[in-house]
Amino acid sequence: MKISADQIREIIYESINEINSFFNKDKQLGIKEETVLYGQDSRLDSLGLVNLIVEVEQRLTDKLNLNIDLTDEKALSQNQSPFLTVKSLCDYIYNHQNQQTPE
Amino acid sequence: MELNKTILITGTSKGIGRYLSEYYAGKGFNVIGCSRSKSDLTVENYHHFLTDVTDETKVKEIFTFIRKKFSRLDVLINNAGIASMNHVMLTPIKSVEKIFSVNFTGMFLFCREASKIMSKQKFGRIINLSSVAVKLDLEGEAVYAASKSAVVSFTKVLSKELSEFGITVNSIGLTPVKTDLIKGVPEEKINSLLDKLTLKKFTELRDISNLTDFLIGEESSFITGQNINFGGV
Numbered sequence: 051m052k053i054s055a056d057q058i059r060e061i062i063y064e065s066i067n068e069i070n071s072f073f074n075k076d077k078q079l080g081i082k083e084e085t086v087l088y089g090q091d092s093r094l095d096s097l098g099l100v101n102l103i104v105e106v107e108q109r110l111t112d113k114l115n116l117n118i119d120l121t122d123e124k125a126l127s128q129n130q131s132p133f134l135t136v137k138s139l140c141d142y143i144y145n146h147q148n149q150q151t152p153e
Numbered sequence: 154m155e156l157n158k159t160i161l162i163t164g165t166s167k168g169i170g171r172y173l174s175e176y177y178a179g180k181g182f183n184v185i186g187c188s189r190s191k192s193d194l195t196v197e198n199y200h201h202f203l204t205d206v207t208d209e210t211k212v213k214e215i216f217t218f219i220r221k222k223f224s225r226l227d228v229l230i231n232n233a234g235i236a237s238m239n240h241v242m243l244t245p246i247k248s249v250e251k252i253f254s255v256n257f258t259g260m261f262l263f264c265r266e267a268s269k270i271m272s273k274q275k276f277g278r279i280i281n282l283s284s285v286a287v288k289l290d291l292e293g294e295a296v297y298a299a300s301k302s303a304v305v306s307f308t309k310v311l312s313k314e315l316s317e318f319g320i321t322v323n324s325i326g327l328t329p330v331k332t333d334l335i336k337g338v339p340e341e342k343i344n345s346l347l348d349k350l351t352l353k354k355f356t357e358l359r360d361i362s363n364l365t366d367f368l369i370g371e372e373s374s375f376i377t378g379q380n381i382n383f384g385g386v
Contacts, residue, residue, distance in 0.1 A: 097317075
């Protein structure tokens, strides 16, 4: 069954909430599509991004039964990194699963 | 008794893995084991997966099971391994690929997935089984020793990457144990190996659980990145 973009976005938001629980208020990530995850404007350091990716992968598997490797060669070879923002990550996962699961 | 603690051991259908799974089940751990063949261990707190340790999809399924059923993983013991003795000039490339695939890639996969659970709980103990073949530079075991050398090197780097999560990672350099792994090795070769040890005898299974008990203890939180050889090597 195809998973909607809303479901994926919700998983990402849940994962951000989980990551935020370890941060002080001034370091917390916003729960919105424009939130920057990667690069100079991100509040996440490299390890924070690793933790977020792991969190998203595990929730996709556990809640939506979607096994996806977010750091495979395909992800890393995109012209634009899937990890730039919440929206780009959501779009990447949505498109990835569409390629995995024929309608 | 170690109730509510969860331990994952690879290669549990026989030998060291079979012994450790029964040993830790007896201590009250929830034990998850895996191997390519069935296990004859039938205690309630042992769960067996028929899995090749190099099969990424199947390995991930084990960790999904652990997350859903136990919500935590305290200990990982990477025991699964294969050996092959041969002169380098007579070693087929298939043999090299297979040894590295099981001894290194399989171990890597389990470490990676275990790290994901352990880092969240801020606690974990990882033990990778290596061999004294690394330090003794044994002739006829070039590929096996190289694969176990990779295990030791990986263990040391991983211990640094995981240190801030309360996870320790250590390896054990095994001397010969009377298991299937050395079944095909000629007696004179084994005796020659034993002669190179300070303590010239086979490792007993109890020696191994004695060391794993020490390394997985909560009191051993300051011991990481170490390779401990048996037999005085």
